[in-house]
Amino acid sequence: DAKTTQPPSMDCAEGRAANLPCNHSTISGNEYVYWYRQIHSQGPQYIIHGLKNNETNEMASLIITEDRKSSTLILPHATLRDTAVYYCIVRVNTGNQFYFGTGTSLTVIP
Amino acid sequence: EAGVAQSPRYKIIEKRQSVAFWCNPISGHATLYWYQQILGQGPKLLIQFQNNGVVDDSQLPKDRFSAERLKGVDSTLKIQPAKLEDSAVYLCASSLANRVSTDTQYFGPGTRLTVL
Numbered sequence: 578d579a580k581t582t583q584p585p586s587m588d589c590a591e592g593r594a595a596n597l598p599c600n601h602s603t604i605s606g607n608e609y610v611y612w613y614r615q616i617h618s619q620g621p622q623y624i625i626h627g628l629k630n631n632e633t634n635e636m637a638s639l640i641i642t643e644d645r646k647s648s649t650l651i652l653p654h655a656t657l658r659d660t661a662v663y664y665c666i667v668r669v670n671t672g673n674q675f676y677f678g679t680g681t682s683l684t685v686i687p
Numbered sequence: 688e689a690g691v692a693q694s695p696r697y698k699i700i701e702k703r704q705s706v707a708f709w710c711n712p713i714s715g716h717a718t719l720y721w722y723q724q725i726l727g728q729g730p731k732l733l734i735q736f737q738n739n740g741v742v743d744d745s746q747l748p749k750d751r752f753s754a755e756r757l758k759g760v761d762s763t764l765k766i767q768p769a770k771l772e773d774s775a776v777y778l779c780a781s782s783l784a785n786r787v788s789t790d791t792q793y794f795g796p797g798t799r800l801t802v803l
Contacts, residue, residue: 611791620691620778620794621730664729672743673718673782673790677729 580604580667586682589659595652597681599665602646609668610641611675612650614661621664621677624650655685689713691795693779699801705767708798712760712781718742720792721754721764722778730778736762766800774802 582600589595601610609628613621625632625639627648632639638651652659664680692711700706712719718737722730733752735742738759747754751770756762766773776797782790 613794618799620780620796623791623793626791672735673792674732674735674743675730675792677731679727679729 580676581665581678583663583665583678583681585679586684588684588686589652589655591657591685591687592654595655595659595683595685597650597652597663597665597683598647599649600647601665601667604645604667605670606645607670609670610639610645610648611666611668612637612639613664613666614659615664615680616658616661624663626668655683657685657687659683660685691779691781691793693777693795693798695798696796697799697801699803700769701803702771703768705765706769706800707763707765708777708779708800710762710764710779710795712762712779713793715783716781716793717759717784718782718790719756719762720780720782721762722780724776724778724797726775733764769800769802771802774800776800 609626611626612624615621625637627639641648662680662682664677666675694709720735721733723733724730733747734744734754736756739756754764776799778797780792780794782792
């Protein structure tokens, strides 16, 4: 079962930052938070992951709270091509299994 | 670097027929996963292989679904006989190795199955 909770949908204006929240209150100390997105009719695409510290790459930033019970994915300058379903996943360490929830459907508005 | 390849991309069959899907993971990736994604839901893990051995198949409906990865590279997923509720996208993913703290999974484009 998914160990995360996300809002079902969000809108964001093109060019603005998109902030996608995720709750994972039962996360264990050595479990990673992963973010993927899925554009219509494609397979999920890896975005970023983290354990404790904030992370940044060319696609996004990941902010993890100090107690690790929640995180936020930040797309700094959203474009129309960022319209997708975004999944927040807590990775099970024992077998690298991912349990997906229903994600957040992000719509970037022109 | 080539990504995860899947075929066919689309398949339409009638209920009670059989169907097979093929997956070629990223070169050098030891772990392979099959997921089922029903419309409006997130992907659900069906089976996980480490090389040619099964790591987890707890959510695979074994009365009708089977999967193999005989030489530790390509994999096939079969449904026999298909039911209407098997209509879904079947996704294959691969990762470098199991039990690694930062083992990222990479997904293929999926096979969309429609059972009539």
